[in-house]
Amino acid sequence: MKITVVGLGVIGGSFVKALKGKGYEVYGVDKDVDTLNRAKEDGCIIEGFVDGEEIIPETDLTIICLYPSLVLDFIKNAHFKSGSVVSDAVGIKSYFIEQALEMIPEDVEYISVHPMAGREKKGYAYASADVFKNANFIIIQHETNDEQKIKKMQHLAGKLGFRSVKIMSPYEHDEIISYTSQLPHVMAVALMNSDTQKYDTGKYIGDSFRDLTRIANINEDLWTELFLNNKRYLLSSIRHFEKQLDIMKKAIYDDDDETLKECFRESTKRREHL
Structure with missing residues (x-):
């Protein structure tokens, strides 16, 4: 499975570091070339891209780790693979999720998540797979979600080291x-x-x-x-x-x-x- 993490800050960087060695093809998207180079040198991504135009259409799971104000812009301009899953790791959900669902094609699954972990510092240099170990993980479920794909997201969370996985609405x-x-x-x-x-x-x-x-x-x-x-x-x-x-x-x-x-x-x- 191809996984692309968009935004290799402290959370996105922690995702690629936690995915390392788990058997996935992992790619990164970030506007900072130095960050992409560091992630590649660390063996956390196969290749890095300054935008998603080339890799997103080939990606099975896209995890967007951008500031809330940037998530909708990325979704609006991206071309996602048919049958793929798109996720975000934003810390708030209800204010934008309905807009996101309107933008997502019908043949693409949208599953928003929230890893309850992080660091005070920002940037890839402070990312670590360890922040996910035994942490809590929240999956945001909406009425059109495919139950099997929700279960796959739960399974992925377990592989990344999260202890507890909860499923709830964006408002809860x-x-x-x-x-x-x-x-x-x-x-x-x-x-x-x-x-x-x-x-x-x-x-x-x-x-x-x-x-x-x-x-x-x-x-x-x-x-x-x-x-x-x-x-x-x-x-x-x-x-x-x-x-x-x-x-x-x-x-x-x-x-x-x-x-x-x-x-x-x-x-x-x-x-x-x-």
């Missing part, structure tokens, strides 16, 4: 992702930016601060798109978080130790269950 995906992925990024950025910088903060941090702020080292172009194109669900998640923050804030102000303890007991119980 965007709602839960607003909480599990986007809200933590909002919190990390706000925490970093709330530093008064009165002290040399780095001299006084421990593991908790390091863990909480790891994702504050953020790709501003990508995450701005993700936040704004999922604002309905993200704002809802922020409101739920603010409600819990206000409960703790009031308990601290009122010296209400019982409320604080109950908050701690509930979070401990939920974390252990998770």
Whole structure:
């Protein structure tokens, strides 16, 4: 099977690195020639292309790993092989998937996915097959999907090292992702930016601060798109978080130790269950 990964950044690069040695013919598309050369030197792709005009019509599975704003443009201008599968690894789904389905030919299957893994840094140099190991993988299913091809995508996810594969609608995906992925990024950025910088903060941090702020080292172009194109669900998640923050804030102000303890007991119980 021929697989072409479009966009060899940290996610697309991780795909080609994870596919290495799995028995597939893997090709890459990226506007950066140096990136393509590095991927070829690493043995992760057979050949690289600066556009998909030559290789996409011959590809059995196309995985698009571009920014959300670029996915539709690529689909609109590409010529996909009849009977092939086209996928994307974008972190939000509902705002564009209906448009994508209208562009995809009837004889081409569209299966959007979301590997729940990544790195704070951007670019092929920070890609790694290891980020997929034991990670979660989401498949977005729509009403016209072929069940057998969905199963093949599940099988591929397992070969790439993902531990859990879930199938859900684009709307369910965007709602839960607003909480599990986007809200933590909002919190990390706000925490970093709330530093008064009165002290040399780095001299006084421990593991908790390091863990909480790891994702504050953020790709501003990508995450701005993700936040704004999922604002309905993200704002809802922020409101739920603010409600819990206000409960703790009031308990601290009122010296209400019982409320604080109950908050701690509930979070401990939920974390252990998770």
